[in-house]
Amino acid sequence: MQQKSSSFSIKNWSDDDKPREKLVHKGRSVLSNAELIAILIGSGTKNETAVALSKRILASTNNSLNELGTVSIKQLMKFKGIGEAKAVSIAAALEIGRRRQNEKVKEKAQISSSKAVFELLQPLVADLPHEEFWIVYLNNSNKVIHTAQLSKGGITGTLVDVRLVMKQALEIGAVSLILAHNHPSGTLKASEADKKITNKLQKASEAMDIRVLDHVIITQNKYYSFADNNLI
Known part of the structure; x- marks a missing residue:
């Protein structure tokens, strides 16, 4: 032996x-x-x-x-x-x-497509067992000024503070936003709650002359874009 x-x-x-x-x-x-x-x-x-x-x-x-x-x-x-x-x-x-x-993705700090959003945030949220909601703040050249985790929730959902999004956008001089969150379940489908928060943030942003360009749902290997599917 x-x-x-x-x-x-x-x-x-x-x-x-x-x-x-x-x-x-x-x-x-x-x-x-x-x-x-x-x-x-x-x-x-x-x-x-x-x-x-x-x-x-x-x-x-x-x-x-x-x-x-x-x-x-x-x-x-x-x-x-x-x-x-x-x-x-x-x-x-x-x-x-x-x-x-x-770090490699952050070097390419210009967002030109929903795929670029996925590549930016996938390393941060794709493997998480819970849901997180992130905001990507952009300047007028679509370059990333700042990315921020807005909220962290359970596997069934997350809460989003619209006032905090607008406050941060104004403080850093963002002219547009991209919304993103992960689906730990792997489901690539926009829920009614996802659509409602997108609409709520769009209305709040318009009042501040800020555009919401997209809302991207991220899973481990794939993503779903509201803009690509004409939901924004």
């Missing part, structure tokens, strides 16, 4: 099969997602290599890193061989990736 256990140690693999050595000598881009996760967790179990364990974890999320980013520490710890420290390492690495993507 001891011989079987040691055979599953990464130390005993050939250099070409060791994820760390492979990254050092061949570059990070040649590694599979499972090999990268194997580097994070460092070891598997006596019956399963770190790479095999990582493949099993990925398979549980349809081999999607985005889906893996939504998995909780407790859920990760249900896999044999994943303790709290390893689960935290995986979660931290995925969070770094999410923040890196968000």
Whole structure:
């Protein structure tokens, strides 16, 4: 049994099969997602290599890193061989990736389409288990002046303070707004409540000579635009 256990140690693999050595000598881009996760967790179990364990974890999320980013520490710890420290390492690495993507998007601070809104806010809200309502404030060149989380609610909905939106828009000199919120359920459909708050914010904005350009509903991989569907 001891011989079987040691055979599953990464130390005993050939250099070409060791994820760390492979990254050092061949570059990070040649590694599979499972090999990268194997580097994070460092070891598997006596019956399963770190790479095999990582493949099993990925398979549980349809081999999607985005889906893996939504998995909780407790859920990760249900896999044999994943303790709290390893689960935290995986979660931290995925969070770094999410923040890196968000920094890249912020460099493109001009909004020219609903897709650009999705790319701006998807890293912030797509993986959340609860609903959040955000406002993107723009200048007259459609460049982002400021993005702000207006409210945070339960999975069934969120509350929006119209007066706070208008106050902030006037303070920073915004000439237009884009509304956005996530649907944790993954449903890409505007509810009656979504339509009502859009209409309410439109009326309030018009009184201040500010335009509401769009309202974008965001899920993990897709989005729904009020403007694209002629609801604004």
